[in-house]
Amino acid sequence: MKPCFFIIVFLSLAFSFGLKAQDKKLKKADKVYQKFDYVKAINLYEGIASRGYSSPELYKKLGNSYYYMAKPEQAASWYQQLMEESEKPEANYYYRYAQSLKAGRQFNKANSMLGELAKNYPNDIRGKLYKENPLYLERIFKDSSKYTVSHVAFNSPYSDYAPSITENNIVFTSARDTGFLAKNVQSWNYRAFTDIYTVNDRGNRATKLPKKINSKYNESTAFFTKNGKKVYFTRNNADKKKLINGNDNINRLQIFQADVMENGEWANLRRLPFSSDEYSVAHPTLNTEETVMFFVSDMPGGKGMSDIYAVTINTDGSYGEPTNLGAQINTESRESFPYISPQGKLYFASDGQPGLGGFDIFSAEIDGQLQIQNVANLGAGINSPQDDFSITMYPDGKSGYFASNRKGGTGSDDIYMFANNCLSTITGNIANNQGSMLENAMVVISNHKKTYRTTTDTQGNYMLGENFDCGSQLSLHIEKEGFLPIDTVIETGSGKTYNFTLETESLNERLALNEIYFGFDKSDVTDNAKQELDKIVAFLTDNKGYRLEIASYTDRIGKASYNLKLSQQRAQATANYLISHGISANRITSQGKGEAQLATKCFTEGPCNKPTYKENRRSEFKLIKTN
Known part of the structure; x- marks a missing residue:
C-alpha cells in the first residue's frame, strides 16, 4: 500500500505544480494581451493550448489577437473552436468569425453566422443590416469591373497607407525607414512606427516631412487645407520623447494641427482641444467648405469600437462639440478613415457594414445638417476580403488612391491607384x-x-x-x-x-374615388359615404385649381317627379357635407337627375332585386381642372 500511496501523492503534487505553472503562464499571457502586445500574446496562448489546455476565454483571446493583427484566416480557426464550445457567444464573436471566414471566401458560412447574430441579438446594428439586405454580396460583386486598380511605384516593403492628394503632391503614411539608424518598433505588433511622407504625382522618391511634424512615435493621416497653409494629422499622445498613457495605462492617439509658413517652416504646432488622454481621436479630414472636421474616436457614448464624428470649425479657429454621425454609419465594430470627396460625398472604411471581409470602403450622401443617406459599398472592384481603407480623390471625383493589405502587394499595407471605368x-x-x-x-x-x-x-x-x-x-x-x-x-x-x-390621367382613378350610396327614400350622408367625401375634401384643399361636379340619382320606385326632388336633396346633402368641411361653395356644382341615368338595365330588361336597387341611389363625382 505504501508504494502505491507514494505514487498517487507524487502524481497529485506534480499535477498541482503543473496547474500553478499553467496559471502563471495564463496570467502572463493575459497581461501582455491587455497591453495589446498581440505577437507575444499569441506565442504564449498557443503554447498553453498546445499542452492540452482549452477554454472559451482562451479561444476568444487567440481569435482576437489574430483578428487585430489582420490575420483573419488564423483568427477563424480559433473563433470556430469558440463557437463549438460556447452555447451562445457574445455578439462580437459571431460577427468577427463571419468577417474572418470571408477572408477565406467562405461567404455562405459567413452569412450563416450573420443570420445567427441577427437571431440571437436582434438589436445589433450589424445583424439588422444583414437581415435587411441578405443579398448584399450580389450588389458588391455586380460592378466588379467598375474600377481599374493598379499598384503605385512608391510603395515600400513596409506599411504604406492613408494617401492624401494636395495641389502638387501626394502625402501618405509609411513605416519605411529613410534614416541612418534603425527605427523604434511598437510593442503590440513589433512593427516600426510610422511617419508622414510626400511624393509628387509622378511617383518619384518619397520625402519625409520635417521633424517638427514627425516624432519618434506614430504620425499618420495628414490632411492639408486647400491653400496648403495648414495641416491636420494624427500622432501618439506624447510629451517630447515620452509616451503619455491614460488612467488605464494605455497610450492613445490625438489630432494635431500646424501652420505652414511662407518660408516653408512649420509653426504653431498644437493639439486639438477635443483630444484626450483617456480615448483616441484620429484620422482628420475636412468638408469641401473647410468648416467641418470629420474624425474617428472611441470616446465614451459611441456605437462601437470606433465611430466617425464631426465637429464644427468656427470662424475664429475654435471648435464646437463633436457629434456622432449615428447608426446610419456607425456600428458595434470599427468605422474609420473618413474622407469628403470634392463633390461633397462622404467615404469611410468599416468592418461593421455589410462587406467582403476586413475593412471595406463605403460611400454615403451627407447634408449640411449631418444627415446620412444612401450608404453603399464601393464594390468588389475596390474592396477585397482583406482590409481596404483610406481613400482620397482627384478633383474630378473619378480617380484617386486608397490603401489595402490584399494579397499580391509589396508590403503589409500598400497604396493603390484607381479610376472609375463605369x-x-x-x-x-x-x-x-x-x-x-x-x-x-x-x-x-x-x-x-x-x-x-x-x-x-x-x-x-x-x-x-x-x-x-x-x-x-x-x-x-x-x-x-x-x-x-x-x-x-x-x-x-x-x-x-x-x-x-x-398612363392617361383620370382623377377619379388617381384618387380612388367611388360613388356614394343612400338608403331607400333617404338623403342622409352615411358614415361610409363620409369616408369617400373626406378624400375629395383633402384633394380640393390641397389643389385649388380644381372644382367638383356632383350628380345624384334615384331608382325607379315611385313617381318620377318625387324621385327628381329626392335626387336634388341627395345632391345638396352631398355638397353641404363638403362645404361644412371648408370647401368653398363656388367650387361645387350639384344637380339631381332623378331616374335619368340608371346604373343597371334591370328595369328595362327584367325585374330588379333589392341589392340592384341600391346601385341607383347614388352620387357621382367629376373633378375638373380650372387652370
Missing part, C-alpha cells in the same frame, strides 16, 4: 399607353446634392445630367399634363436606358 448619363424615352412617343414630358432626376431637369424631344427621347457612377441611386420624376406622373428610384449602370410609359 460612368453613365441618364437617357431613355417616354411614351403613352398606346405606344406613341410623348413630346415635352418633363423629366427630373435628383441625388442628395443636385437636381437636373429636361423635357423630351419630338421623338420622346431625353438625356439628363452628367456622368454618374454606376450603381448610384437617383430619384426620378416624370410628368406631363393629362397623364399620371411617375415617381421612382433608378440605379445607374453603363449602357442602361430608362424608358417609361405614362
